[in-house]
């Protein structure tokens with residue numbers, strides 16, 4: 209098959225830079241090769257820098273972002289645990305489902321799709337006996353950034369863990385695991401990191417590790433995974449657990465290198481600028497952002513499709529097939545009503561956005 213050249217401005221995957229594709233195409237070596245071990249060390253160190261954490265346990269889980277979610281739940285949530293789960297979009301709902309499947313007593317704090325949740329409502333729901341609080345930091349289904357104010361302190365007071373999905377915010381919107389007091393977080397490679405899908409960076413701090421127990425899942429058993437991913441400090445030599453997706457680790461390491469070369473703060477600022485530029489340009493064309501000012505997620509712009517656009521799906525199809533540009537439609541209650549435009553890494557550049565605007569002007 210000949211794969212078309214698309215400009216990926218949807219909800220992910222995002223554009224993968226040449227350097228990352230070149231890294232991916234290097235020869236495959238063995239998963240216990242010392243050269244690969246050195247790369248694993250560097251990749252974990254780079255992940256710590258991008259997560260802004262000193263957590264020793266910071267590694268890519270094999271699988272897409274959802275694998276990170278599953279690894280978090282099977283290692284840190286026990287059946288019967290009361291877990292407060294913020295749901296104001298598809299990814300919060302997915303987490304509530306995941307928790308329920310794992311036997312947690314899920315307390316859902318529901319909010320309108322397109323708005324952030326009031327942190328006080330989440331804190332109130334913790335009550336006395338909650339074991340954990342989960343929120344989605346960047347809701348990709350609505351383009352909303354969830355404020356984390358006060359959540360870590362409230363969790364600490366109650367001896368609960370703060371667990372966060374930062375799949376779409378990592379490297380695209382300010383998030384600092386240690387400063388925010390987050391106990392466990394997971395992400396994905398194909399959003400603001402601009403690597404191909406297939407790995408889920410995960411980080412866990414000491415408070416979480418105290419609760420680590422032999423996993424209910426063999427594949428995601430963190431203790432066994434750490435036996436493969438860590439060495440030194442008296443740890444036994446790396447032991448085979450499963451075969452790491454070697455070439456994806458090359459790609460992730462290179463993508464992280466690009467993020468760090470740019471600098472996290474510069475990158476966050478660039479995403480903010482690109483978001484605002486595109487928001488204005490689309491507002492001039494009748495597309496208003498769903499999230500109110502102050503609740504927007506820089507890396508994903510979700511806009512209402514105006515009534516003047518009779519068939520929004522047909523426009524997206526023409527964008528893809530005639531102009532090679534992908535954007536995403538709405539999900540759940542927002543299906544048919546909104547467009548979701550990724551402002552992720554290489555997609556957060558004026559040239560990419562201008563291509564989209566020019567194509568839209570042709571089609572509308």
Ligand SMILES: *Cc1c(COP(=O)(O)O)cnc(C)c1O
Pocket residue numbers: 220272273274275299344346347348373374375376396399405
């Ligand atoms: C994309 C995404 C996921 C799931 O990631 P997959 O790679 O599709 O498994 C989870 N949470 C959020 C917020 C996402 O944007």
